Amino acid sequence: MREELLSVGIDIGTSTTQLIFSKLIIENMASSYTVPRIVIVDKEIIYRSPIYFTPLLSIKEIDGPKVKELIEKEYHSAGIDKSQINTGAVIITGETARKENAKEVLTTLSGFAGDFVVATAGPDLESIISGKGAGAHTYSKEHNTSVVNIDIGGGTSNLAVFKRGDVKDTGCLDIGGRLIKLDPSSRQISYIAPKIQELIEKYHLGIHRGDVVTKEKLMPIIQLMVKGLMQSVGLAPIDADFDKLITNKSIAREERPECISFSGGVADYVYYDVAERGPIKDSFQFGDIGILLGQAIRNSPLYTTMQVVKSTETIRATVVGAGTHTTEISGSTITYTKNTFPIKNLPILKLSLEDEEGGEAILREAVKRKLQWFKLDGDLQKVAIALQGKENPSFKEVQAYAKGLVEGMQELIQRELPLILIVEKDMAKVLGQTMYYELGYKKDVICLDSIKLDNGDYIDIGHPVAEGAVLPVVVKTLVFN
Amino acid sequence: MNEQDLRKMVEQLVEQMISKEPSVVGSDVTISTTPAASTVKAASNETKTTTIDPNGCIPDITKIDIKKQFLVEHAKDKEGYLAMKAKTPARLGVGKAGARYKTITMLRVRADHAAAQDAVFNDVSEEFIKKNNFVFVKTLCKDKDEYLTRPDLGRRFGPEELEIIKKTCGNNPKVLLVVGDGLSSSAIEANVENAIPAIKQGLQMHGITVPDILFVKYARVGAMDAIGEVTGADVICMLVGERPGLVTAESMSAYIAYKPKHGLPEAKRTVISNIHKGGTTAVEAGAHAAELIKTMLDKKASGIDLK
Numbered sequence: 001m002r003e004e005l006l007s008v009g010i011d012i013g014t015s016t017t018q019l020i021f022s023k024l025i026i027e028n029m030a031s032s033y034t035v036p037r038i039v040i041v042d043k044e045i046i047y048r049s050p051i052y053f054t055p056l057l058s059i060k061e062i063d064g065p066k067v068k069e070l071i072e073k074e075y076h077s078a079g080i081d082k083s084q085i086n087t088g089a090v091i092i093t094g095e096t097a098r099k100e101n102a103k104e105v106l107t108t109l110s111g112f113a114g115d116f117v118v119a120t121a122g123p124d125l126e127s128i129i130s131g132k133g134a135g136a137h138t139y140s141k142e143h144n145t146s147v148v149n150i151d152i153g154g155g156t157s158n159l160a161v162f163k164r165g166d167v168k169d170t171g172c173l174d175i176g177g178r179l180i181k182l183d184p185s186s187r188q189i190s191y192i193a194p195k196i197q198e199l200i201e202k203y204h205l206g207i208h209r210g211d212v213v214t215k216e217k218l219m220p221i222i223q224l225m226v227k228g229l230m231q232s233v234g235l236a237p238i239d240a241d242f243d244k245l246i247t248n249k250s251i252a253r254e255e256r257p258e259c260i261s262f263s264g265g266v267a268d269y270v271y272y273d274v275a276e277r278g279p280i281k282d283s284f285q286f287g288d289i290g291i292l293l294g295q296a297i298r299n300s301p302l303y304t305t306m307q308v309v310k311s312t313e314t315i316r317a318t319v320v321g322a323g324t325h326t327t328e329i330s331g332s333t334i335t336y337t338k339n340t341f342p343i344k345n346l347p348i349l350k351l352s353l354e355d356e357e358g359g360e361a362i363l364r365e366a367v368k369r370k371l372q373w374f375k376l377d378g379d380l381q382k383v384a385i386a387l388q389g390k391e392n393p394s395f396k397e398v399q400a401y402a403k404g405l406v407e408g409m410q411e412l413i414q415r416e417l418p419l420i421l422i423v424e425k426d427m428a429k430v431l432g433q434t435m436y437y438e439l440g441y442k443k444d445v446i447c448l449d450s451i452k453l454d455n456g457d458y459i460d461i462g463h464p465v466a467e468g469a470v471l472p473v474v475v476k477t478l479v480f481n
Numbered sequence: 482m483n484e485q486d487l488r489k490m491v492e493q494l495v496e497q498m499i500s501k502e503p504s505v506v507g508s509d510v511t512i513s514t515t516p517a518a519s520t521v522k523a524a525s526n527e528t529k530t531t532t533i534d535p536n537g538c539i540p541d542i543t544k545i546d547i548k549k550q551f552l553v554e555h556a557k558d559k560e561g562y563l564a565m566k567a568k569t570p571a572r573l574g575v576g577k578a579g580a581r582y583k584t585i586t587m588l589r590v591r592a593d594h595a596a597a598q599d600a601v602f603n604d605v606s607e608e609f610i611k612k613n614n615f616v617f618v619k620t621l622c623k624d625k626d627e628y629l630t631r632p633d634l635g636r637r638f639g640p641e642e643l644e645i646i647k648k649t650c651g652n653n654p655k656v657l658l659v660v661g662d663g664l665s666s667s668a669i670e671a672n673v674e675n676a677i678p679a680i681k682q683g684l685q686m687h688g689i690t691v692p693d694i695l696f697v698k699y700a701r702v703g704a705m706d707a708i709g710e711v712t713g714a715d716v717i718c719m720l721v722g723e724r725p726g727l728v729t730a731e732s733m734s735a736y737i738a739y740k741p742k743h744g745l746p747e748a749k750r751t752v753i754s755n756i757h758k759g760g761t762t763a764v765e766a767g768a769h770a771a772e773l774i775k776t777m778l779d780k781k782a783s784g785i786d787l788k
Contacts, residue, residue, distance in 0.1 A: 033734075035769050394675050395675045395764050398764050426765055436686060437685065
């Protein structure tokens, strides 16, 4: 059995919008003598769009119709129809996620791009996606080490720490190549981002909108940005400036990662070696400070004292991550009694270990109590219940789980909402069957495993693949500011 | 060269050693500590004050999780090694004493080997069979020795046993569940009580019920063919103990076949192997087996015919 999933990745960033198509190849890796184990074995990018500037209506609004037009054009030039798309993600990143109409644009696009194309936003997920797209995650696994990837885009720098292939931490700073924009020929400043403006004023750097500037004039503010990045990985002590630059949170500084990699548009100029490739012709050719920032990072301890890993993607890291690293495959022994997929934007109710370990009654009460959190104006919403499960449960333990869950979920049943369970440990088939039995085969059940979730996550579940054995799943966040 | 005789001999030897040491008779001192204690006494006659804790015992080394045990001294990257070890039950990172294994590694190999031997030579207990309401039958083998040396006899039943099988299973049952000791009685005792209710429940989802469950002593997988022959069952699912190894002595397989008969090619059996606590769990394997059985009934095929 070998099956291909066609996946699309769309990244609408602060400065650029891009698209890729890729093939995810899934295969049963188990021998014929055991239960199946269907996994993604390979990923292959088959089409990369040009890099477009993100169309904006104003400083506060994305030009939705224009973005849609771009994407339509790219589908056409790739010769791909949206009906062929099996999975994928549209991610809205950086400052763009903070635009007033970010949410509508995203929802329209995800529907437009394909049936199971997931809409996602949020700095933590963005960090993970770009880090994986940059290859930092694979590098950390293959070299048995820890890597921090910094994806420096137009508006934000996303940090992701990977240790031996696992995501350890994420962070995001308001540092980017297009926080100051200027005219490439006249070098007159046309835009300064508010946080940068504050720093300029604090240090009396005398840089204003409308000024015609030189590289030397801009270097002090660029060095402040570099300092922020150094502080984030523990190369410089924290000060008040750093707190100001944090978007939502930074990474823990206790354990400094062994390696560092860079992605995002600015990374091209972090890796640019003047000695090897000759001097940069015009540092202002893109009408921003990206090149200066990149080179300043190259000359800083970030590059000179840490072990630098060359990322596999730079400016395309996020779009590659969105296209190839968002879709997961559920465990191969699962239960779903009816095919009602895709199911999108399911919020997660994650039970605590105490909820799970206390037996049937405690589980029941915990589910009942926590379901109340998901009431909007007194009305219960669709929700998926996530739990850890047991390593090697007895049948009696499975029955206790099933009974506790079914009774706890009575309110969902009364409101005819779907019953969706997601377990971390491999026990979904038996748990789903037991719940179905407890429900007298009258209410459909979806029970998946081998997916790790947390409170605050959302999950999208796609059409079954591999002859119905597994379900594609995208775990995501939806954070708009 | 007979394992059973050898075992008897060792048992006698150990018994003699215990009876020489009056202070421990009747106590539950573990065998391994006794010779050690008496050696101490023989070595120095003055140490009359040696005290023996009758409840004392050495820790059970087989309880240590090998995947987490790391014995290399001064390792450069212990954490990295452990991350690697987490992926395999192989005895990696065991360190060394000179050119040899460390004592604990050597003892563990022996302990695991002993567990594997016990799994083969012990029988599934009568209480276990009774507790689970299994119907007991036996193949043509007289004893373990014959069972091990004559696989052909482990696939056949005498006329009386066939009568019991017919009576238990009825004519042309849709699905039969059979338990066979196979090469590991430990596997059966560890897994069937969780696997069987999962299979039954899974089948019930499709309105299928099963008659009483047969327990076959001295069973080879082919015994299911003999049962299929006399009952005319559509599908037989046989849970059987796998040949134990050093990783686990508790691994069970579920062999499932559509209309098994004598001479059934092996390729027509579907198997779920490695059912144990470190592999596919018994409950999940049971739920999966139920679905496989349903598919076989629908497609009237099993083994490679199902692919």
